[in-house]
Amino acid sequence: xxxxxxxxxxxxxxxxxxxxxxxxxxxxxxxxxxxxxxxxxxxxxxxxxxxxxxxxxxxxxxxxxxxxxxxxxxxxxxxxxxxxxxxxxxxxxxxxxxxxxxxxxxxxxxxxxxxxxxxxxxxxxxxxxxxxxxxxxxxxxxxxxxxxxxxxxxxxxxxxxxxxxxxxxxxxxxxxxxxxxxxxxxxxxxxxxxxxxxxxxxxxxxxxxxxxxxxxxxxxxxxxxxxxxxxxxxxxxxxxxxxxxxxxxxxxxxxxxxxxxxxxxxxxxxxxxxxxxxxxxxxxxxxxxxxxxxxxxxxxxxxxxxxxxxxxxxxxxxxxxxxxxxxxxxxxxxx
Amino acid sequence: xxxxxxxxxxxxxxxxxxxxxxxxxxxxxxxxxxxxxxxxxxxxxxxxxxxxxxxxxxxxxxxxxxxxxxxxxxxxxxxxxxxxxxxxxxxxxxxxxxxxxxxxxxxxxxxxxxxxxxxxxxxxxxxxxxxxxxxxxxxxxxxxxxxxxxxxxxxxxxxxxxxxxxxxxxxxxxxxxxxxxxxxxxxxxxxxxxxxxxxxxxxxxxxxxxxxxxxxxxxxxxxxxxxxxxxxxxxxxxxxxxxxxxxxxxxxxxxxxxxxxxxxxxxxxxxxxxxxxxxxxxxxxxxxxxxxxxxxxxxxxxxxxxxxxxxxxxxxxxxxxxxxxxxxxxxxxxx
DNA sequence: TTAGGCAATGATAGCGCTACCATTTTACCA
DNA sequence: TGGTAAAATGGTAGCGCTATCATTGCCTAA
Numbered sequence: 001x002x003x004x005x006x007x008x009x010x011x012x013x014x015x016x017x018x019x020x021x022x023x024x025x026x027x028x029x030x031x032x033x034x035x036x037x038x039x040x041x042x043x044x045x046x047x048x049x050x051x052x053x054x055x056x057x058x059x060x061x062x063x064x065x066x067x068x069x070x071x072x073x074x075x076x077x078x079x080x081x082x083x084x085x086x087x088x089x090x091x092x093x094x095x096x097x098x099x100x101x102x103x104x105x106x107x108x109x110x111x112x113x114x115x116x117x118x119x120x121x122x123x124x125x126x127x128x129x130x131x132x133x134x135x136x137x138x139x140x141x142x143x144x145x146x147x148x149x150x151x152x153x154x155x156x157x158x159x160x161x162x163x164x165x166x167x168x169x170x171x172x173x174x175x176x177x178x179x180x181x182x183x184x185x186x187x188x189x190x191x192x193x194x195x196x197x198x199x200x201x202x203x204x205x206x207x208x209x210x211x212x213x214x215x216x217x218x219x220x221x222x223x224x225x226x227x228x229x230x231x232x233x234x235x236x237x238x239x240x241x242x243x244x245x246x247x248x249x250x251x252x253x254x255x256x257x258x259x260x261x262x263x264x265x266x267x268x269x270x271x272x273x274x275x276x277x278x279x280x281x282x283x284x285x286x287x288x289x290x291x292x293x294x295x296x297x298x299x300x301x302x303x304x305x306x307x308x309x310x311x312x313x314x315x316x317x318x319x320x321x322x323x324x325x326x327x328x329x330x331x332x333x334x335x
Numbered sequence: 336x337x338x339x340x341x342x343x344x345x346x347x348x349x350x351x352x353x354x355x356x357x358x359x360x361x362x363x364x365x366x367x368x369x370x371x372x373x374x375x376x377x378x379x380x381x382x383x384x385x386x387x388x389x390x391x392x393x394x395x396x397x398x399x400x401x402x403x404x405x406x407x408x409x410x411x412x413x414x415x416x417x418x419x420x421x422x423x424x425x426x427x428x429x430x431x432x433x434x435x436x437x438x439x440x441x442x443x444x445x446x447x448x449x450x451x452x453x454x455x456x457x458x459x460x461x462x463x464x465x466x467x468x469x470x471x472x473x474x475x476x477x478x479x480x481x482x483x484x485x486x487x488x489x490x491x492x493x494x495x496x497x498x499x500x501x502x503x504x505x506x507x508x509x510x511x512x513x514x515x516x517x518x519x520x521x522x523x524x525x526x527x528x529x530x531x532x533x534x535x536x537x538x539x540x541x542x543x544x545x546x547x548x549x550x551x552x553x554x555x556x557x558x559x560x561x562x563x564x565x566x567x568x569x570x571x572x573x574x575x576x577x578x579x580x581x582x583x584x585x586x587x588x589x590x591x592x593x594x595x596x597x598x599x600x601x602x603x604x605x606x607x608x609x610x611x612x613x614x615x616x617x618x619x620x621x622x623x624x625x626x627x628x629x630x631x632x633x634x635x636x637x638x639x640x641x642x643x644x645x646x647x648x649x650x651x652x653x654x655x656x657x658x659x660x661x662x663x664x665x666x667x668x669x670x
Numbered sequence: 671t672t673a674g675g676c677a678a679t680g681a682t683a684g685c686g687c688t689a690c691c692a693t694t695t696t697a698c699c700a
Numbered sequence: 701t702g703g704t705a706a707a708a709t710g711g712t713a714g715c716g717c718t719a720t721c722a723t724t725g726c727c728t729a730a
Binding site for chain 1: 677678679680681684685686687
């Protein structure tokens with residue numbers, strides 16, 4: 001038995017025109033059934049919907065976007081999504097965007113300025129209706145690309161003095177100040193800072209140093225760790241600050257790694273409730289931090305709320321362009 | 336002084352044609368400079384690149400995709416990205432896709448079949464060149480949509496008997512078997528299982544029960560927890576299995592939550608090295624698990640490797656369609 | 671009756687690019 | 701020197717949709 005030629009109506013991905021033909025209406029009517037069903041008569045709508053189902057028609061949004069100049073997509077750029085607090089932010093913004101029919105185009109920069117620019121260009125070439133990114137662009141070129149795109153741009157996790165368009169976050173410098181003062185008021189003498197060397201970590205570091213000086217403490221020591229390293233970096237950092245009595249870790253993973261190393265080295269008090277020999281404060285308020293022993297003191301940041309707020313600013317240019325979501329020092333057992 | 340009309344060449348987003356005009360070449364030549372610079376003479380290329388830079392031209396990939404029927408994008412569907420092992424998988428696949436010029440369109444299903452179908456339809460309407468998802472589709476409709484799309488589809492984190500196209504993962508049933516046998520060989524008597532009720536968790540549960548029966552143990556108890564709940568669920572689960580002497584937690588976060596609750600309840604041995612009163616094994620091998628005290632025994636899964644392999648199968652239909660990346664039982668202090 | 675209004679549908683003309691085939695120019699060799 | 705191939709460039713058509721402006725019929729009001 002010979003195979004007949006494949007029925008083109010079934011083999012190829014069906015188009016809106018194919019649906020129109022089958023339903024006996026014009027293409028534009030099919031388009032209306034998909035996008036504005038309320039303006040089509042019930043009878044026609046039914047016929048079209050049957051045809052759509054029979055053909056398994058899936059609208060081609062690429063064509064639709066070109067014709068309407070609306071892509072219903074938002075570009076999202078984060079340094080990294082794995083093992084990170086930024087995952088919460090992506091979750092939060094997705095939760096706002098998806099119900100409104102927007103898709104998220106995700107890109108990662110790995111804290112690399114060149115890669116960031118490449119990713120920004122790649123995102124913009126897809127004509128998203130807005131860009132949400134962690135931090136401000138790392139290069140002037142990147143900033144210029146964003147300005148030229150003439151779409152809402154939301155920078156998050158920091159509050160630049162002159163954002164391209166909008167910003168949602170908190171004052172990283174202040175976070176450093178608050179932790180240093182906390183350590184000082186607890187009578188700590190020799191402070192240290194463990195974190196990456198990206199801009200946000202550096203802002204925290206500056207606040208930390210300045211506040212330490214202001215209260216008359218000697219300058220803290222700074223340990224720079226690779227962003228790819230997780231909690232292990234906290235562990236390794238211990239060797240670099242042998243005589244510190246208080247450490248601000250730029251995220252909770254580092255804090256936990258550090259505390260774990262301290263425990264193994266026998267440098268944590270055994271009795272709960274006692275002041276630990278070395279105070280450690282993290283940032284991010286990971287759930288793990290509450291379960292760890294000692295429970296981890298931290299600067300609490302609501303990453304999901306940052307994401308949700310960013311999505312709202314991205315979709316509505318009338319919203320305030322600068323939202324400070326703040327942070328909170330949560331003192332637990334670790335100091 | 337009167338404002339002149341805005342120069343249209345500068346105000347609107349420049350098109351390829353505008354670049355061509357400025358460089359004195361045909362539009363197609365500009366297109367070549369962008370996509371295949373090697374086939375354009377050095378001189379012409381220079382002129383065109385200058386024009387591109389001067390105008391700040393960013394190619395419109397929406398139009399390009401429509402014309403070429405290639406979107407250079409991949410749809411990625413995960414249950415959730417926050418606080419989860421799937422973030423590693425997304426990272427892994429991005430690491431393979433981005434250098435090849437592919438964008439990731441990310442969607443989350445929240446383990447909800449209807450939402451999954453909606454997200455699948457939304458993804459497919461953007462005509463991605465492949466779909467990578469965690470697990471097999473939850474509904475027959477979803478599976479049918481994917482089949483009709485005639486693009487590579489990679490299911491991950493499980494190995495369905497009949498994948499739509501390809502699958503990368505491990506045998507979840509087997510993982511349950513291995514943990515149950517491990518508990519049995521350690522002399523445990525009353526087993527329990529803590530996890531979600533999604534398909535992968537249920538497969539682990541089935542393997543766990545079957546292996547327990549096979550070695551003559553009484554049927555394990557199953558505690559179902561909400562997927563949104565993090566480690567806290569592990570803590571809460573303790574109350575539900577008061578008499579168990581071994582617990583398989585479907586992920587490391589639950590395991591850590593459980594261990595934390597056990598410690599607070601004073602039900603963990605004080606002396607390190609001793610066999611704990613209750614054995615706990617997690618899944619995922621979170622870095623935290625190695626830092627926790629006791630260190631957490633776990634079924635080690637390489638989420639990033641799953642992502643990388645999935646991306647490779649998605650881009651190359653010639654690659655084997657079924658990749659078992661396996662898992663490894665790592666026995667640490669927790670049992 | 672007749673104008674006016676609205677609901678429902680359609681025809682036409684692109685959106686900004688690339689596939690596909692010319693066409694022109696240059697290079698090279700017998 | 702002509703002939704052929706390869707390199708460089710261009711013209712035309714169309715991807716699958718939607719914006720915009722008709723057009724058609726029918727209902728209502730004075």
